[in-house]
Amino acid sequence: MPTQELIASNPVSEAAREGLLAARKTLPPWLFYDERGSRLFEQITLLPEYYLTRTERAILATHAPEIVSSLGAPITLAELGAGTATKTGLLLAAAARIQPTVLYQPIDVSPSALDEAVHNLQRDIPGVNVRPQVANYITEPIRITRPTKHTRILALYIGSSIGNFSPAEARGILLNLRAQLAPGDALLLGTDLAPGPNKSEAALIAAYDDAQGVTAAFNRNILTHLNRELGTNFIPGCFHHRALWNPTESRMEMHLESKRPQSVTIPADPSGPAQTIHFERGETIHTENSHKFTPATIASLLATANFTPTHTYHDPNHLFAVTLATA
Numbered sequence: 001m002p003t004q005e006l007i008a009s010n011p012v013s014e015a016a017r018e019g020l021l022a023a024r025k026t027l028p029p030w031l032f033y034d035e036r037g038s039r040l041f042e043q044i045t046l047l048p049e050y051y052l053t054r055t056e057r058a059i060l061a062t063h064a065p066e067i068v069s070s071l072g073a074p075i076t077l078a079e080l081g082a083g084t085a086t087k088t089g090l091l092l093a094a095a096a097r098i099q100p101t102v103l104y105q106p107i108d109v110s111p112s113a114l115d116e117a118v119h120n121l122q123r124d125i126p127g128v129n130v131r132p133q134v135a136n137y138i139t140e141p142i143r144i145t146r147p148t149k150h151t152r153i154l155a156l157y158i159g160s161s162i163g164n165f166s167p168a169e170a171r172g173i174l175l176n177l178r179a180q181l182a183p184g185d186a187l188l189l190g191t192d193l194a195p196g197p198n199k200s201e202a203a204l205i206a207a208y209d210d211a212q213g214v215t216a217a218f219n220r221n222i223l224t225h226l227n228r229e230l231g232t233n234f235i236p237g238c239f240h241h242r243a244l245w246n247p248t249e250s251r252m253e254m255h256l257e258s259k260r261p262q263s264v265t266i267p268a269d270p271s272g273p274a275q276t277i278h279f280e281r282g283e284t285i286h287t288e289n290s291h292k293f294t295p296a297t298i299a300s301l302l303a304t305a306n307f308t309p310t311h312t313y314h315d316p317n318h319l320f321a322v323t324l325a326t327a
């Protein structure tokens with residue numbers, strides 16, 4: 001590819017132009033995660049309303065030894081979208097109890113998150129060797145190493161990250177992973193569950209619209225990110241944070257709703273000419289989907305990517321599911 005084209009490609013500008021010039025305005029959720037957005041997400045995971053992270057951690061804390069020993073030593077762990085891998089330590093510690101050394105292969109787009117994972121895990125869990133891979137597992141093929149012929153791979157896709165993708169994208173991600181696995185290997189998938197007897201719609205909505213306004217700040221930060229990166233002139237305070245439950249698609253949606261008629265400019269750059277985007281009062285930018293699953297939709301997603309579910313672990317209130325599936 002000529003150098004000129006390499007310079008010209010700015011994925012943030014391309015994504016912003018594509019989403020904001022559409023009839024129904026959207027922005028892709030990966031634009032949340034600049035430095036401030038990543039910090040705000042860490043704060044979200046600690047909020048009283050956001051039950052997902054602590055519930056999944058409790059499930060892993062209870063069942064990690066059983067999950068790891070169901071594959072049988074020796075195993076290696078690989079993780080999609082590992083981030084700083086704070087929950088993974090529970091599984092690595094369980095693996096390090098049944099074998100002398102454990103190879104951990106985190107895959108993430110963020111080199112800084114991977115550095116933190118390497119540093120913390122190698123410091124805290126003796127016997128763990130971390131081999132990070134900077135890759136976008138959504139668009140690029142991934143590579144998982146099998147250290148010996150008899151080693152089984154336990155692939156992790158936890159944190160309900162799969163929920164942020166459409167069913168077709170989710171299938172693509174799992175197929176990309178499945179291509180690296182062989183019979184005897186397994187996937188551990190963390191999914192948030194749809195409202196039910198122990199989870200009201202109101203509790204689910206509160207998880208995405210907390211009283212302290214951290215999620216609102218996280219949502220509006222996508223505009224601050226565009227202002228910094230592209231020179232757009234969004235006034236984030238001129239947009240309401242909206243979190244709504246879409247029962248037809250079984251997903252939480254986050255939107256930014258324009259408080260008044262307003263126009264925003266995307267300056268000219270190598271991705272395109274200057275553009276003025278007009279917003280009506282009440283018009284929204286759809287920024288995120290977070291799909292919520294049932295046992296049936298978890299099983300059918302796994303089946304479409306050639307995985308066979310063997311066991312689902314829940315918290316006592318059935319708010320969240322961690323499913324073990326074999327390749």
Ligand code: AVI
Pocket residue numbers: 044052159160161163164207208215288289290
């Ligand atoms: C990263 N992901 C699983 C979070 C979720 O729950 O969909 C992102 C998030 N959005 C709002 N709060 C948290």
